[in-house]
Amino acid sequence: MTAPFPTRRQEEWRYADLDALKPVWEQFAEPVTLTVGAGESLEEVWLPAAEDVRVRRVHLALGAGAKARIFALNTSPVYGRIELDVSLDESAEFELFGANIGTGVSTNEFVTNVRHIGAGGRSRQTIRSVLNEKAVGSYLGKVEVARGAQQTDGEQSVKAMLLDRGATANCKPELEIYADDVKCAHGASVGELDAMQIFYAESRGMDPASARALLLEGFVMLLWDTAKDADDIREAAREALRRVV
């Protein structure tokens, strides 16, 4: 049985392009489940595909002491959605490094629900968006800390660069905490390139346009700095930036 088609009234679908999703909904209705057993590790690189609409819906269950790192590039020409529902058992670690790179009238979004069930878990979510023309890039991220999940350490860092007045960045970090000894940080910004970095690059000989292009590349590329095998996602992100900037 196929799950019912979502509506905009559901918070997690608020910014979605439901018109684009409708014709292909059946193939994405059921999330994929990934399980990482106690003490095991998983590292995945999610590259964009050629389709106009690209949706990934993943349930990720991390056992005690398990580690998972996801590197994801979201750059669909119409609608891209990366949805992660993560549960962390005791001392599990989850890291997500994701980029939305969009132009035209595209919508690309990360929607996450990270549930700390056991104590001592750690989650890091770092999202960067580069948006031009009428593109929309969103991050809706909820971190839940269950009763008893003490010493949870959760962090969300979300930044966006808008290259055109018509582009939109939505950012909604959310915390739901039922334990009293936890550390949960979130930061979000939509803005400009760093003036001192621009001056540094110019003082070394780059003209203003080249300096900006390079720094914009760095703004996204820093996401892959810690990946074991980053060549493909680096190249895909570079190509997406060339298309968008």
Place this chain on the structure above:
Amino acid sequence: MLDITNLHATVADKPILTGVSLHVPAGEVHAIMGPNGAGKSTLGYVLAGRPGYEVSDGSVSFLGHDLLGMEPHERAAAGLFLGFQYPVEIPGISYLQFLRESLNSQRRARGEPDLSGGEFIKLAREQAGLLGMDAEMLKRPVNVGFSGGEKKRAEMVQMGIMQPKFAVLDETDSGLDIDALRIVGEGINRIMRGAGKGVLLITHYERLLEHVRPDRVHVLQAGKITRSGDIELARDLEREGYAEAAA
């Protein structure tokens, strides 16, 4: 080579430089010393063209060109290099990529052909080696995770790669231990000593000047050059302090 005449500059409407005049002929190294807040770093930034550092009066001629009329990247292509007091971190961009892009931008502006990837890596490795820096560090993002001393050494590697005609080095000695200070001093001599080259060495301490012997030493106080002399002036300052030596 570098002629600064009656330079006045403000930062956020506050006057910082209040009439600096300085002449550095080709082939010479001049040192600028002075207390905190005297305007030393401001002078470096004004020469390199940092936005927000407004020149309200005076002129600077560099190799016969009006330096202040040029954009920062044009100054670099003309052969000016600023060694930053606080080198800037750029996550996501490797040092190799940053420097290759910089050097080739300068070369294009001068009508020279780009260096190929292979040629550039050879040059970068060679310069890193000469300054005792592990070339593997150049694969890391620009200055990210570098110690204070490593950042300063990396600035000198950049200078070796760029081969500028004139270098303004803003407290390149701060954050260096004794061995690193000697290596950096030797690097400055190797890269910047010679006919047709010049250096303005901004420093608080006389130590670096024992490695890089300046031809002239100037004291900058409250936005003006108040004294000039030879290395003996730097030694006097080290002994007596600025307040005493100015008297």
